[in-house]
Amino acid sequence: MKYVAELKAKIREKLPELDVVIGWKQGFDPVHASPAFMTTPEEIEQLVVNPLCVQNLATYLPGLKGKKVGIVARECDTRSIGELLQESLIEREELTVFSVKCPGAVDLVKLRQQVGDLGRVRSISFDGPRVTVETPDESSSLDLGELLPGKCRVMAYDEPVLADFRFVDPDQDTVCREEADTDLVALEQMDLDERFAYWRGHLDRCIRCYACRNVCPMCVCQDQCIADTRDPHWLSAETDVRQKWMFQLIHAMHLAGRCTECGECERACPMDIPILTIRRKLNREIHELFGYTSGMDVDAVPPLLTFQPEEKSITEREW
Amino acid sequence: MSAGNGRELRIVGFLCNWCSYGGADTAGVSRLGQPTDLRIIRLPCTGRMDPLFMFKALLSGADGVLVSGCHPRDCHYSEGNFYARRRLELAKRLLPTLGFDSGRFEYTWVSASEGKRWQQVVTAFTEQIHTLGPGPKFSH
Structure with a gap:
């Protein structure tokens, strides 16, 4: 995403005031991203935002209550943060929300149905709505819309529920939709x-x-x-x-x-x-x-x- | 005397201590005949009624579940039945999605003096459960 450099710069700026910033990084293989707990400038360099970043990082917030936490959140993730705040399970002053425009999400079950064994995927890349998946045998071009998890098809979020900093890519439309x-x-x-x-x-x-x-x-x-x-x-x-x-x-x-x-x-x-x-x-x-x-x-x-x-x-x- | 002519079914009733349990007692003291399919569990208030009690009963083989408490505005604890009404209505509306007829669960209000109304409620609900028949089977 185009805003990632800007996002990293903002996290770097805010990190001295925070105990940890939660985001995503590349996981153990090309198709998985994993949650990243960033406490040093080097760790911020690992941050990625792409449709493989599927985890709702708000899950970690109640366990970190009492610490100053930054969180990278898509629009739908901020809804969970809103609910946690409503129930006083987290404190607003302890929280810094880096709200990012959602790049879409890939349901790995649907990806597996399209390309077979995910362990064989050598690389996956995203260009707008096109997803290119390379395996040793073939290169397939898929439609991101077809790979969206069910939850992205029934509720659309254009704006976050709350945000301290907002990062958007002007070229990109909202991926989720209300069907x-x-x-x-x-x-x-x-x-x-x-x-x-x-x-x-x-x-x-x-x-x-x-x-x-x-x-x-x-x-x-x-x-x-x-x-x-x-x-x-x-x-x-x-x-x-x-x-x-x-x-x-x-x-x-x-x-x-x-x-x-x-x-x-x-x-x-x-x-x-x-x-x-x-x-x-x-x-x-x-x-x-x-x-x-x-x-x-x-x-x-x-x-x-x-x-x-x-x-x-x-x-x-x-x- | 069972409402149906066949075998008895199993209905679990959750009754509040202050109104409906008294209402059931009034019905008994007044010798008002009732079907015998209902087993009563006494609660301090319908506000104590966790909707999970109802699900647990149905999953454990009950054919129907009845909850009865004080009329709205008459709760011994002022507002227990108001909260119960929202929770129980929601739980009732979930039942059809899970494959249970929503008629297997009812909640209502019977005061301690309404022995006659208690008799009507038990008789009507027991007939309703007999019309639906035994609950769905879990073994394949």
Whole structure:
């Protein structure tokens, strides 16, 4: 991205006031970027911003509370930061947000479906909407739009929720877009038995690695998570699908009205289970019931922490 | 006496201590006949009702879940049922996406003096669950 030199210069300028700046750097192979924790000017040189920078770095912020932290964030990532601020899980004065115009994102599952084994990729390069992938056998030119994760297709963010410094590339359009939520639409076209079978089939593959929980920026209970405690004993060690299902419902319900749809849970899932769909459904219902979208307003009151004596949108059953 | 003529189903009821549990007691003392599919768990307030209790019950083999508390504005703790209403409505709306009929879960308000209303609620909900039949099976 054209603004990267400018971004690095600004981070270099601000670094003396900060304990750490979180960004991305090249990962262990050409197709992976990994989070970078920059504390020295040399480490700032490793910073990259490209569509392989898929991690929502806001996940690290609650664990760094009390330190002066800088964070490189795309527009959608700032929504998670907004939600964390709203819940007082982080402090605004400790935070410096370097907001970057999102260069788009690559869903590695979709890339794998296009080019095969990602371990064979020798290089990947980006030129606007074109993605060129080189393997020992062939060079393929792909459309970035086709490789976007699901979350980039259902909600578009032109501007960040909050930013201290903003870096944009004037030539570049917003990549994310607001289309029909195809996963949810497909699910809602099924009848109840098919939906039940869909989830039973998908959730049975869950290995309860808890990657979805650990990567979630809003899952801040850590060692206090009720999925791990023996008292109360919500989940047993059985490998039964009901335990896995219950775990996903614990995660989803604890995110109700809080989930910022960053999609990290689904990205981190080693079994590619479409768990974001449950959270999206809850968000749709919350929007319909309470007209509320999480993370967009730092001063808003979360809908489940307040009430109206007469709820306009809730029709109670008469017996 | 079961609402259906066939076998009994399993319905879990979460009742608040101050109103609906008293209402159920009033119904019993008044000798108002009720179907026997319902197992009652007493809560201090519907504000204690974590929607996960409902999911846990359904995943553990309950065929239906009923929550009943004080009428809005009559909560013993002033506002527990107001919070409960938002949470439970949301949880109810999630059920169809997961493949459960949203009719397997209901929440309502019954005061301690409304023995007759309690009888109506239990009878209607039990009939509703019998119409839906046993809950979905988890084994393949």
